[in-house]
Amino acid sequence: MNKIACEIYNLEKAFGPNKVLKGIDLKLYSGEITVLMGANGAGKSTLVKILCGVHQPDSGKISLFGSPFTPEKPADAFRTGVVTVHQSINDGVIPDLDVASNLMLDQLNQKEFGFFVKDSLLRKRARKIAQNMKLEINMKTQVSELGIADRQLIAIARAMTRDPKVLILDEPTSSLSAKEAERLFTTLDTLKSQGVAILYISHRMSDIRRIADRIVSMRDGTISGVFDKKPLNFEGAVTAMLGHKMTDVSIKIPKKGKKVIELENLVLSKGSRAINLSIFENQVVAITGLIGSGKSKLASILFGASNPLTGSIKLGNKNYNPLSTQEAIKNGVHMCSKDRASNGVIKTFNIEKNISLPFLSDYSVGSLLRFSRLKEVARKKIDELGIVCQSEDDDIDTLSGGNQQKVMVGRWLIKDSELLILDEPFQGVDIQARRDIGSFIRKTAKGRGTIVFVAELDEALEIADRVIVMNNKAILGDHLNNNINLNKVLSEITSEVKL
């Protein structure tokens, strides 16, 4: 067994009443890649932020090669050898400078470089760093001219100039193609052989299969599983991450009505399998799968925000090929987008204005708004969804996350739809609000088709009467939610789909 590089004992962290980390124990070994898996909100990013000095833990200890490690700011962390490459690549590079300057950025403030930039010295040093990383990029190229993969590698190479003992990578492949990712993995192999301890955060099964020496699963602020016996138990890791403590919601499978939407030979991206799928009235269908499985792409196609490569869609018995979200809405396809803060909430508006936003023309005479009717519909939705507030005049940013989400869902229910799509409706939502939203969706499902895109299996089982599994841009499983075979669903979620 390798030497322990970093050891974390019983780490706890809360933001206000919200306990994010509930006693984390974790060891990182030199020369090993530890993969950290966890769904949104599991606490991964908080853990990373504590390790790189952005947040301070409430209690618990971290030690680095046996001595205590308490970074108070990011500079403390990388001075002691804990270096992080964040998810957003452009935080790690400066696009308007050339490659050499980017690689040497941390050294530029050292005295030996003097007042005037010594280009030759700079480039010589930079080339050496690049060689160590097997990076073959012209040192004079502007970073802005490079692709994302190269930028990512430069960000990592720059991290290497800080001579890390522990390297943390937060979803480094989220914007890389398979080929680009492979370049990154080769680099990681090199680093590993140099004895660096690597903490690698990712959801992508293909990445994890390729590089993981150990897998640590996180769920709800705790470590829910550590897997280090070869061959690694990938399914076990995903189960530990998603969890499926069966929730006590009983789903009655309704009688399906007429066909609402039919996808025929839909191909999402080059080389992926075609999708054939029909959704019927009265159904609530959950489409689940890991990040990168194609859920978001499918959602955006249905809502007119992007186009499939090939294939066709029929809505009712008409061809449906929306070129814009306006057209989708006009055809009765409503979608509550994921990530409400950037895609849904109008922060400066109150509840009433937020609820009615997409359908203002239904609440106006000509161009003039009918304020009493707007108030009325907002009050009705506040009642039906149990939105906790003083009145419809409350600013939306005074509400809790769960209540904001109720407003977002309510927005798309003030008008009847043919097909209602909810993309990750339970993101950043507390249990009570999640129950409320789920039961309201089921209660109103009659007479329309409903698709819910969720990554967490728990949530899918709680809301849907039909569960569809997507993996690598294709549909792998289609189950009715009674006596569902969870092991089968999990293996469909994690299996490797050959193209």
Place this chain on the structure above:
Amino acid sequence: MSNDLNVFIIKYGFLVLLVGLIIFFSIFASGFAGPRSAVFIFQSVAITGILALGVTCTLVVDGFDLSIGSVATSSLMMSAYFLVILEASALTAIIACLLMGAFVGLINGILIVRMKVPDLLATLGMMFLLIGLQRVPTEGRSIATGMRLPSGEVADGVFPESFLWIGRHRFDLFLEKLIPVPVVIFILVALFIWIFLELTRHGRLMYAIGSNERATALSGTNTNFYKVLAYVISGVTASIGGLLLAARLGRGDIASGNNLLLDSVAAALIGFAVLGAAKPNALGTAIGALFVGILLQGLTMMNAPYYTQDFVKGGVLVIALVFTFALTSRSRQGGH
């Protein structure tokens, strides 16, 4: 500071300040209180106010229009060119100027939404372009009846009475010849912009775009259309301002309207502080313009020299911005 007091100051502080100023000047500046003086204040801010209402619309969609001043002066020069050199009718000149304003707004909008030029840069470029362009036809000279044209001819056209009417006529209201036409137009434009922004779905969507454009697009709104519309409104109101200026001056004065841009932007920004709106709004803009007018009128009557005016305006703007941003953000934080 207690929370209630803070809320009161944010909401009514600026209005209290305004009333305080009026009372102060009424007591200490003889001749300040009275209908003629009040009308004079309105008249002094009418043109700036109209421009400010237009720029308010662009601020609502989280944009900015730096070209309004130059659109106004272009409209001034263009109307003079039409009347004096082309000898066109008043109506033709007015319609041409309004179309020019709309067209400039359209180009601004297209530069911003299609060419993705940042709003400040696009309208800065447009400002430069117009400042230059308006000088080309007359080789940089002002336009007046009897001027010698580059070709050697003498321009015989005149500003017709019907055109001068919109700048100079005064309506009777209790007192004879009290309310000038520009003041009436200012009030009408303010009312129109207020109704548009507050009472129509278009206005509400524009505010939504200004707060979260992506979310507004995902709720099925053609956000590009509304952004272009905001610049078109801004262009048209600026050209109205220019027409009023031309009708008041009675000539195409190349040096007029230098201060229009800064004054009207200041009025719109001061408007953020009115009633604690903390956002661009038509009522606030109109009051912001009046606030500056009252202050300058009062100070002038108390014999403050003219060269202190910009200093005073700047002071008001900074205070208003403190009201808007510092106090509002502090109370928002306190609320959580």
